[in-house]
Amino acid sequence: MSDTTTRTISNERTEQEIAEETSETESATTCPECGGNLVTDTEHGETVCGDCGLVVEEDEIDRGPEWRAFDASERDEKSRVGAPTTNMMHDKGLSTNIGWQDKDAYGNSLSSSQREKMQRLRTWNERFRTRDSKERNLKQALGEIDRMASALGLPKNVRETASVIYRRALDEDLLPGRSIEGVATASLYAAARQANTPRSIDEMITVSRVGEMEMTRTYRYIVRELNLEIQPADPESYVPRFASDLDLSDETERRARELLDSARETGLLSGKSPVGLAAAAVYAASLLTNEKVTQSEVSEVASISEVTIRNRYKELLEAEHDLTAA
Template sequence: MGEKDKRKWIDEITRCPECGSTHLVRDYERGELVCMDCGLVIDESYIDQGPEWRAFDSEQRDSRTRTGAPMTYTIHDKGLSTEISWKNKDSYGKNIPTRSRAQLYRLRKWQKRIRVSNSAERNLSQALQELERMSSNLGLPKDVRETAAVIYRKAVKENMIRGRSIEGVVAASIYAACRMLGIPRTLEEISTVTRIKKREIGRVYRIMSRTLKLNIYPTKPEDYIDRFCSKLKLSGEVKKKAYEIIKMARERDIISGRGPTGVAAAAIYIAAILMGERRTQREVAEVAGVTEVTIRNRYKELAEKLNLPVEV
């Protein structure tokens, strides 16, 4: 019997297999299912599934939760330490008296100091705060932030921070995480939310990729189509046409060795013309983070070699 079948059998059992008694008790402290008549321990790894509480808003969900927040790498102590809330309320939700608020303020201040006890933790705390700020400005999902935090922690272990700015390594970690999870952001986009130039971010990223042996595949033009089209407010028909243009170009080996953002921008520009939703080269260039010259060169190349019905 497999583990899944065994668990299903345990959950459905209502009678003791030894004496046939129905007097079964679940001891959640020991994690056991016990027959109270003969003392047989039917299961010794019983899990308390708990009641399925319904919550209609965030306040109800917070008040009915029975566990703390999950562990996260985006906080320097992984979220395992105690944190005194900024709300002046006690565990019952009642307001704390004014005479006790000064003491609570001092406790909160010392709690923050204790959480960061040495220079290494201070460095990590500062870096992860910067990571959260950049990710928020770029609109990145939680899994990208977690991956970027793990990459940064590995870089710290490999002593890659020495001689480099924290901001630059954080930016390179975010760029690597985006590429690993298939949500690419260009170096130009990342450089806009930090003070580090894109050339420096790219240099740190290459060193990081070699040192940490990150398994990252090159980005493809298709990875940028949806996001660029959304920013340009183009229809789904234009997206579909842009994908078709890139597919034909790949089959004829036209885009080999070309920058993926430039190819994606040119494909969108051509697709918008063909579908009657024309956008200027300047508009497309601003969204894609490339120059108008790049779009013009890729556009002419694609139009000529694929015999597309657009003016060259």
């Protein structure tokens, strides 16, 4: 067969395919009975003819976005699915809960016998949610992580990361010989540092149920065994929180960052506590911008001593002076 003949057959096949696609498109947008235009009724999930009223398709799935909701009740009414799975719950949120309201589907109060029955059902439901000791351990730990994260004002992504770290430690049998609270505190501390929203050890100990020695020992053990990649804490990551708690201006926060940049160039940050450097930078910046903040106020916010602030802020000012003079 010659090239001319092959090219002719190919062109004919292409024209035939185009004609079939065109006819399918037209049939999808026109009524098969009268040829009128089809209209999609999203409220009833139907496709009907705008001229004769023929229902072409019904029970369609609406794949569009959710409707806007302005409160919890509207969101519940318009939601098509349940809550997404989350690592912050021991069963990842796939189980069901029996509500605490003693009311039926119509909002009427239950009788005393029915209330007792519902209470028994809640008790057994709570027992069945944790099948073994491992799940009970995980449930207690995740509750502890959520409690500490709420007290420290940590965002949801940090809680999720801490839950994943704890699950890994539990799966690799790192908990024997260590308390649930200690591993939970260490997981949350590691997650906060990974998310670049660190909290100091003193802050963690304040909300935790374990001591500093147990928490730091467990933290080092988990990081080593799980091979977690955690960078050294940057003093600048503490500055926004300290400035916000002290109600300082953006100019003061920017000036504190500049002081820390100067200290980094001169090598002053090496071997010093990032929390102390951040607090000293905020205090020094408040002096340079004429904002009235006392050392005791900064000390209370940062949970460090006033002596540390006095020593570090002088070093920061000297480092900036030396860098400017050079």
